[in-house]
Amino acid sequence: MFTAYWTTAPGRGELRTEPERAPGPGEALVRTLRSGVSRGTELLVHRGEVPAEVAGIMRAPFQEGDVPGPVKYGYLSVGVVVEGPAELSGRRVFCLHPHQDRYVVPVAALTPVPDDVPSDRAVLAGTVETAVNAVWDAAPRLGDRVAVIGAGMVGGAVAALLRTFPLERLELVDVNPARAALAEALGVTFRAPQEAADGCDLVIHCSASEEGLARGLELLGEEGELVEMSWYGTRAPRVPLGGAFHARRLTVRASQVGAVAAARRARRTTADRLAVSLRQLADPAFDAFLTGRSAFADLPATMAALADDPAALCQVVQYP
The missing domain is CATH 3.40.50.720 (NAD(P)-binding Rossmann-like Domain)
Structure with a gap:
């Protein structure tokens, strides 16, 4: 079974299991190493503060369910490919996926993490x-x-x-x-x-x-x-x-991240832009954004604590 974090109602969340599946053609199975929680959009979802009229605009790429809940939401995940194309097998990758211990996604949704970027820091890629x-x-x-x-x-x-x-x-x-x-x-x-x-x-x-x-x-x-x-x-x-x-x-x-900036749009794809971003994270100065760490099993309590912590920036969620 796969295990994922779901926001069940404003201010509340829980871990839920779902049937696992093998990757099909053009897909990969990823085992999560780290995911990240920022104080922005994700905590709006946690608190149930996303206006209904803009909920569609704020959908995450692999979101399931709808706000205010139950909804599986998140977009900062780093893992290792355990099944998939040979060129990605065993490699660390970044994916705009919710908090989940393992997941299957299209290979095109994965961006390799450079060797000189630690997994904790890589969650900042988004x-x-x-x-x-x-x-x-x-x-x-x-x-x-x-x-x-x-x-x-x-x-x-x-x-x-x-x-x-x-x-x-x-x-x-x-x-x-x-x-x-x-x-x-x-x-x-x-x-x-x-x-x-x-x-x-x-x-x-x-x-x-x-x-x-x-x-x-x-x-x-x-x-x-x-x-x-x-x-x-x-x-x-x-x-x-x-x-x-x-x-x-x-x-x-x-300026909005939904489209590549006009000055670069003719020569850069969104995948190119994400790869550029991951390379910037070789800089250890970005560790200053990582203001807390907690276990995946504790994520329901962690989300509640983050909602009341104005000093937090990015919380790193660690997976077994």
């Missing part, structure tokens, strides 16, 4: 892929002054990538002073919103808050650009387009 797409969208230039607003998983991953660019200035901005520890681990300057430097060429907004969006526009210099990564669900945040917005010729542009 988040880093979102950040890679944002960097492709934003296209920072030599000597740019950049602010990333929102030091959660996505904002932190964007800052982690940008810290290797030849920028004049990079600041990670958040209202939570505890996020200074993440910035320090990445070697990036941390600022509270009121302390952030203005005159930015580029602001990447990841806080999912009206206040963060407004502050991001304030930080831009003349003809600067804000790349909006936040997902607001059914909320309709006010955007300050009055005042000097037009006179300063500011730009607000969306």
